[in-house]
Amino acid sequence: MDYDIAIIGLGPAGSSLARLLSSSFKVIALDKKHQSGDEGFHKPCGGLLSTDAQKAFIRQGLNLPADILTDPQIFSVRTYDLQTNLVCNYQRSYVSFDRHKFDLWLKSLIPSTVTVYHNTLCKEILRIIDGYQITYENEDKIEYKITAKYVVGADGANSVVRRMRYPNHTIRQYVAIQQWFTEKHTTPFYSCIFDNRSTNCYAWSISKDGYFIFGGAFPKKAANQHFESLKEKLKSHGFNFGDPLKTEKCLVVYPNRLGDFYTGNENIFLIGEAAGFISASSLEGISYALNSAEILSKILNSGHPKPNKSYYQRTIPLRLKLYSKIAKAKILTTPFWRKLIMKSKIQHIKTN
Numbered sequence: 010m011d012y013d014i015a016i017i018g019l020g021p022a023g024s025s026l027a028r029l030l031s032s033s034f035k036v037i038a039l040d041k042k043h044q045s046g047d048e049g050f051h052k053p054c055g056g057l058l059s060t061d062a063q064k065a066f067i068r069q070g071l072n073l074p075a076d077i078l079t080d081p082q083i084f085s086v087r088t089y090d091l092q093t094n095l096v097c098n099y100q101r102s103y104v105s106f107d108r109h110k111f112d113l114w115l116k117s118l119i120p121s122t123v124t125v126y127h128n129t130l131c132k133e134i135l136r137i138i139d140g141y142q143i144t145y146e147n148e149d150k151i152e153y154k155i156t157a158k159y160v161v162g163a164d165g166a167n168s169v170v171r172r173m174r175y176p177n178h179t180i181r182q183y184v185a186i187q188q189w190f191t192e193k194h195t196t197p198f199y200s201c202i203f204d205n206r207s208t209n210c211y212a213w214s215i216s217k218d219g220y221f222i223f224g225g226a227f228p229k230k231a232a233n234q235h236f237e238s239l240k241e242k243l244k245s246h247g248f249n250f251g252d253p254l255k256t257e258k259c260l261v262v263y264p265n266r267l268g269d270f271y272t273g274n275e276n277i278f279l280i281g282e283a284a285g286f287i288s289a290s291s292l293e294g295i296s297y298a299l300n301s302a303e304i305l306s307k308i309l310n311s312g313h314p315k316p317n318k319s320y321y322q323r324t325i326p327l328r329l330k331l332y333s334k335i336a337k338a339k340i341l342t343t344p345f346w347r348k349l350i351m352k353s354k355i356q357h358i359k360t361n
């Protein structure tokens with residue numbers, strides 16, 4: 010084998026694993042993002058760090074550098090139910106940051122003992138005796154092949170590792186669309202929007218560094234149409250869009266049942282969103298990416314004789330928590346229950 014471990018994808022999950030693995034392993038990591046700068050692939054994201062992700066940073070002894078943070082930091086989410094016209098404000102302790110800078114910062118923490126290929130696309134993973142053969146394409150579109158004993162799929166919602174190795178373990182995917190506008194609202198705000206006529210997931214907006222970002226997750230069929238019609242509806246609620254400066258789109262995993270979370274087998278491990286680890290109720294996924302990477306690093310570093318079994322077992326609490334988020338999402342996206350919760354005004358903070 011050329012390598013002990015091949016990590017495919019360096020988002021929060023892959024970068025954390027690459028950082029936490031013992032230097033005694035020979036590790037290669039392939040990532041389609043560039044090493045630095047604004048070129049290349051950017052992950053569309055709300056850029057909000059949840060308290061669970063903050064806890065993972067505490068455990069891993071990491072502090073966020075100030076140049077990754079965005080302005081302003083907002084402490085509440087204004088929640089809209091367009092079917093009942095109810096609006097509530099709920100306190101949130103998110104840290105708002107620039108997602109692309111965050112990803113590049115996490116990549117920069119990977120030790121030099123790991124071989125990292127940036128701007129590189131993994132195309133194929135084939136089973137061979139004692140391991141896997143991985144085909145990747147570099148920035149000049151030249152193909153290379155390497156072999157590794159363990160493969161870690163940390164390549165997000167549209168994971169090539171999951172698609173190629175586990176075609177029977179498909180997971181529900183929605184299309185996430187985000188548009189950036191010049192901020193024109195007098196008070197920047199963060200919002201969460203429910204409208205079952207547009208999507209049975211949800212939409213959001215956030216003000217960052219002079220931009221107003223509006224996004225939503227929609228079923229694949231007619232996603233663009235629903236996105237535009239939702240924008241139109243929100244204008245009457247005081248949303249000021251103007252001309253979009255940029256539009257971003259990607260697939261987002263929207264888990265629906267316990268079986269959607271899949272951790273891999275036969276020396277392949279799925280971590281982060283590739284494993285389906287994302288909250289169905291908020292689409293918060295960074296904490297699960299960090300936590301699953303941390304769990305896997307401990308198992309591999311300990312030289313566990315059955316690492317797949319151990320990873321499956323040690324992610325049970327994580328999967329149960331994610332399952333509770335599926336239940337929560339079902340309640341929040343059901344108009345009757347949502348109306349009941351919002352009408353109760355429990356935890357709502359009245360603004361002056």
Ligand SMILES: Cc1cc2nc3c(=O)[nH]c(=O)nc-3n(C[C@H](O)[C@H](O)[C@H](O)COP(=O)(O)OP(=O)(O)OC[C@H]3O[C@@H](n4cnc5c(N)ncnc54)[C@H](O)[C@@H]3O)c2cc1C
Pocket residue numbers: 017018019020021022023039040041042050052053054055056057058059062129130131132163164165166168169185186187224259260261280281282283286287292293294295296298
């Ligand atoms: C629109 C949107 C908004 C979101 N907002 C938030 C939020 O505010 N807070 C939050 O906590 N979560 C948010 N999430 C979820 C969060 O972004 C993901 O759950 C999280 O990024 C998952 O991390 P990951 O490392 O598993 O995957 P990713 O972050 O998707 O990283 C995977 C990486 O793999 C690389 N890659 C993919 N395919 C290949 C390949 N074939 N070859 C080589 N490299 C490859 C890419 O460079 C990519 O960066 C949001 C998701 C979406 C879609």
